[in-house]
Amino acid sequence: MNIHEYQGKQLFREAGVKVLDGVHCTSVEQALAAYDELGSRIVAVKSQIHAGGRGKGSLYDPASGGLIMEGGVKIAFDRNEVETYAQNILGNRLVTIQTGAEGKIVNHLYIEAGCAIAHEYYLALLVDREEKSVLIMASTEGGVDIEDVAKNTPEALHKVWVNPRDGLLDGQKSDLATDLGLSGVAHTSFVEMIGELYSTFLSNDCAMIEINPLVRSEDDEIIALDAKIGFDSNAAFRHPEWEGLRDRAEEDAAEIRAQEAGLSYVNLDGNIGCLVNGAGLAMATMDVIKLYGGEPANFLDVGGGATEEQVEIAFSIIMEDPSVKGILVNIFGGIMRCDIIARGVIAATESLNLSVPLVVRLAGTNVEQGRAILAESTLNIHSVEDLAEGAQKMVALIGGGA
């Protein structure tokens, strides 16, 4: 789960990580009031969306599609510019390198006081799955894409792994500050900041914190000019406060509905809907559809013990996507019995008045009974024995690829 920059900065503030003064706004009037309140002549007007690359993104009119402004983060030198930028951003579509071509409508703004920057750094904390520990990455090359830094100037990228039992050691903090070329007040300021940040990472069950850029001001303070924070969804049970930080407008409505029903769903661009048990098999099903010339419309994992009701919700979510021309069901019955799945498929087909062709591949527990139930049905259901056959059949039924 991701949160906005303005929310991340509030977390930083509470944790003692230095950020600039700023105000969250949802209207041009609020933006102007924020400018007056901040008392800083120069301010940054920042689009708030859950995607990176905002500064280099472009804003478009959602109705006409016309270009409105280049750059989703602007420096305003007076009140009039704040008004112009806020108008150009709010309610419009921001397309960045990370949003895809469809972009995201900007509903939130952050107006932030200016500061005199001496140098920009990159800083990130994440869980390194190979080393199985929290990894801190820092670079003297701030403000640029970290993948580029890793590729072009790997010597500028410093990595520190934190042992979970020992925690982040004083020596590690100090060495990292030195590696970044910091000394004196800035060195002390960085050491304090990184300690607070690591504690924040742990106490908030973060999956990632990225600050790009982290800056050294002209008076040698270390300040987080950015805050990109992602939480580990598995830890939601011990963070009731996350509900208040969630921005549902940033999430796919069908994905939310699936999640609430205990299903895992991701919408894709193709026209063949998939209903599968198990994440690995669900991915493999998409891959095989593509291998035989089709395009999957979604990833959908009904889990190991789906009920008839969940199967029905799964079908209804798949059918909400207007591009779906057929559905491939692929179930390897383990704990789940194929006869129960077959009955669930028939019940859902009838109650939803499913009009698209359905190809069903069943394997595993009670497969013979399951296939017999499907064979008796008069509905538009094609029963197949293996996944390859199912994918080929589906592609043929809808008349070739997408």
Added chain:
Amino acid sequence: MAIWIHEESRVLIQGITGNQGMFHGEKMLEYGTNLVGGVTPGKGGQEVHGVPVYNTMKEAISETDADASVIYVPPRFAGAAIIEAADAFHAVKGEGVVVCITEGIPTLDMVKAVDHVGRLAGIRLIGPNCPGIITPGDGGGCKIGIMPGHIHAKGRIGIVSKSGTLTYEAVGQAMSIDEGQSTCLGIGGDPVNGTGFIDCLAAFEADPQTEAIIMIGEIGGTAEEEAAAWAKENCTKPIVGFVAGATAPPGKRMGHAGAIIAGGKGTAAEKFAAFEAAGIACARDPSEIGAVLLESLKAAGLR
């Protein structure tokens, strides 16, 4: 022989009085697993499926001389359950296998648990978020987890996978060419887990019963690439590989917490390329795993 567990391994269930523990405990017994007891704090002294329930792992291992435990407790307690099991096996026997089925454990809990287990010699953690491990025997066998027992048969193929149902698919493919299994296990779909691909490959390589290996990966991380590089240097037995997620879009989590292409890394294309570079015979479609395995066995003079 098989790896890590054998037909007679003595098994405990952590969370035996819960729905999952109760249900799967019955299935494990039906398959012939030597279930010797269970643990649920505060429920010691009861009996479930005819085996005793204990309050703590230490007590349970001392009383039953168990070799392995399987964890079916909810995510919020699972990290602590792993640590308790590891400590208890280490203290009482100096060795033990801990299998964690639970899905949805906070990643930082796993960072702590895996670090803890790593400090205890002789303790192996399998999972979490996995189907478990099974060593089929002659009629029954040892099934520790949630996989359907009846699809397996004893044989010479070792199977390791990140996914549950895709493991069953691989078993079905092996059975379609009349090949049984030595041991099959899922290492789980979480970003931070215990046993990895390389541990499994090394164990299969050393196991005289195993003559060929099926390895199934998925997008996310670089475990497949590292395993392929290791296999190239160290494995003499034929390996058949598949990677799920060739069509997964970047930046989207595909069901498993660890199945995500992040920053352009962890794609199926990279993993397939690493497999091929290591001489692993790849199936692009899981329905072809059986055929590719047959070819590999023939090429190795095993069929």
